[in-house]
Amino acid sequence: MEKLRVLELYSGIGGMHFALQESSIPAEVVAAVDVNTTANEIYKHNFPNTPLLPKTIEGMTLNDFNKLDFDVILMSPPCQPFTRIGLQGDVNDPRTKSFLYILDILPRLIKMPRFILLENVKGFETSSARNALIKTLQDCQYNFQELMISPTCLGIPNSRLRYFLIAKAPPDSFSFQKTTEILEGFPKSESSYDTDSPTIPDSHCSTVNGGMREDGTIIYKMETVQELERKKSQDNEKTVKRLQDFLEEDKQGTDMDSYLLPPKILLRYALLMDIVNPNCRRSVCFTKGYGHYVEGTGSVLQSCTDVEMESIFKSLDVLSEEEKLKQLSRLKLRYFTPREIANLMGFPPQFSFPSNISIKQQYRVLGNSLNVCVVAKLISLMVS
Numbered sequence: 001m002e003k004l005r006v007l008e009l010y011s012g013i014g015g016m017h018f019a020l021q022e023s024s025i026p027a028e029v030v031a032a033v034d035v036n037t038t039a040n041e042i043y044k045h046n047f048p049n050t051p052l053l054p055k056t057i058e059g060m061t062l063n064d065f066n067k068l069d070f071d072v073i074l075m076s077p078p079c080q081p082f083t084r085i086g087l088q089g090d091v092n093d094p095r096t097k098s099f100l101y102i103l104d105i106l107p108r109l110i111k112m113p114r115f116i117l118l119e120n121v122k123g124f125e126t127s128s129a130r131n132a133l134i135k136t137l138q139d140c141q142y143n144f145q146e147l148m149i150s151p152t153c154l155g156i157p158n159s160r161l162r163y164f165l166i167a168k169a170p171p172d173s174f175s176f177q178k179t180t181e182i183l184e185g186f187p188k189s190e191s192s193y194d195t196d197s198p199t200i201p202d203s204h205c206s207t208v209n210g211g212m213r214e215d216g217t218i219i220y221k222m223e224t225v226q227e228l229e230r231k232k233s234q235d236n237e238k239t240v241k242r243l244q245d246f247l248e249e250d251k252q253g254t255d256m257d258s259y260l261l262p263p264k265i266l267l268r269y270a271l272l273m274d275i276v277n278p279n280c281r282r283s284v285c286f287t288k289g290y291g292h293y294v295e296g297t298g299s300v301l302q303s304c305t306d307v308e309m310e311s312i313f314k315s316l317d318v319l320s321e322e323e324k325l326k327q328l329s330r331l332k333l334r335y336f337t338p339r340e341i342a343n344l345m346g347f348p349p350q351f352s353f354p355s356n357i358s359i360k361q362q363y364r365v366l367g368n369s370l371n372v373c374v375v376a377k378l379i380s381l382m383v384s
């Protein structure tokens with residue numbers, strides 16, 4: 001098979017490029033396009049030989065696209081216009097402009113790409129932008145399939161439910177039976193997990209419900225019975241790996257203490273966080289605010305497993321601030337490191353950050369990226 005020429009749009013830190021490598025499809029990225037300086041620096045650090053265009057997509061002319069002579073588009077357009085907790089500006093949000101521009105360019109290309117893969121947040125499927133995408137693909141006679149997939153489908157203990165669309169130009173068709181429905185998980189024949197095991201309910205990256213005391217000091221977690229049940233069933237799901245497989249060793253040189261939750265955060269938010277331990281088989285979606293905003297941005301790790309979490313939380317209410325802190329500190333709650341989040345997101349060991357990129361920036365770009373294993377499997381599925 002001749003090498004496929006791939007155009008990576010909204011390339012960020014190169015999640016799509018890593019997925020392409022992971023899929024083992026003979027291919028080369030002929031151009032990556034992104035406007036973000038930090039993301040571009042990280043991309044260049046990891047893929048020094050890939051042509052990276054640090055410009056806006058709408059700043060590229062039809063001629064620029066034609067000259068790239070690509071067979072595949074891999075893209076994850078900005079998701080803020082479609083997030084369920086956001087304003088849902090959809091096509092009226094200026095951040096959707098570049099995507100609409102791509103849809104306008106597509107039918108006018110000298111050579112339309114054979115394959116297109118798009119990733120976006122849950123919420124995109126009900127947007128006008130999605131309808132415009134479907135109309136363009138139908139007008140251009142593409143075969144396509146929409147899917148909603150979380151890495152838990154692949155036995156990875158992390159929820160990151162995302163919308164995907166894979167498209168194939170005629171006369172090629174998919175190796176699986178396509179449907180007009182949005183598939184939940186991979187097509188049956190393609191995933192032994194899906195056929196052999198029950199679907200694991202995904203947390204949908206939701207934030208944890210909470211409430212504040214009248215004096216404003218402590219926020220209580222109001223976990224529903226269903227949430228507790230879901231967590232329990234996820235932790236019992238033997239086909240999903242344990243978090244310990246994704247953690248960094250507490251080796252010399254990694255200053256794990258710097259990831260411990262500071263006392264102020266512990267006192268104020270400990271009851272609101274999604275706390276997991278190395279034996280768990282789940283974690284919630286890590287977003288770009290992780291390590292900065294506390295609520296709903298990702299799980300925190302109980303690194304001292306000798307202490308029973310329930311025993312600490314049970315009596316917390318009646319304790320003084322000082323005692324509370326003492327009790328909570330016994331759990332050694334810490335943030336996941338960027339490397340651990342990258343591991344959960346399927347980034348290979350050779351992925352790294354340039355030394356000048358701060359931890360906050362690392363969390364931010366990882367939160368904007370994607371699960372490499374999920375996309376690798378989708379690329380294989382699309383091209384086979």
Ligand SMILES: C[S@@+](CC[C@H](N)C(=O)[O-])C[C@H]1O[C@@H](n2cnc3c(N)ncnc32)[C@H](O)[C@@H]1O
Nearest residue numbers: 010011012013015034035036056057076098369
């Ligand atoms: C959801 S992130 C994609 C992340 C990427 N897939 C990764 O693995 O890191 C969207 C990216 O689109 C870029 N972007 C947003 N609007 C753009 C535009 N008009 N032209 C080029 N890049 C844009 C942002 O800088 C951001 O890096």
